[in-house]
Amino acid sequence: MHWLMTVLKVDSTTELWWVIFGFAAQGMFTGRFLVQWIASERARDSVVPVVFWYFSLAGGVMLLSYAMYRQDPVFILGQGLGVFIYVRNLWLIYAKRRREF
Numbered sequence: 001m002h003w004l005m006t007v008l009k010v011d012s013t014t015e016l017w018w019v020i021f022g023f024a025a026q027g028m029f030t031g032r033f034l035v036q037w038i039a040s041e042r043a044r045d046s047v048v049p050v051v052f053w054y055f056s057l058a059g060g061v062m063l064l065s066y067a068m069y070r071q072d073p074v075f076i077l078g079q080g081l082g083v084f085i086y087v088r089n090l091w092l093i094y095a096k097r098r099r100e101f
Helices: 002-007 013-043 050-070 073-100
Strands: none
Touching (some): 002 013, 013 050
16 A cells, blocks of 8 residues: 555545546546547447536546645636536537427
8 A cells, every 4th residue: 555655646545545536537538538439430420429428527527526626726627617518518418309309
């Protein structure tokens, strides 16, 4: 455990858990691109499936939480705007579906 804390440059187990949380958040963003890539390959066209926006929202909220813990205003502003955009895209998708049915 000490070795891992040294490698990740953290001083406490709380910090260690936040860094692990940050890595999980980055994993969400990686997942969204994999989902988009697979969907596009299957369709032989560029597509953005709804699950892309859910991965984006989850990763964005997680990274926003991490940025707030780290008190990084640049990171907070970037992720805060991203979360708004992801929510708006999901809102537009579901509003369109309601209109079509």
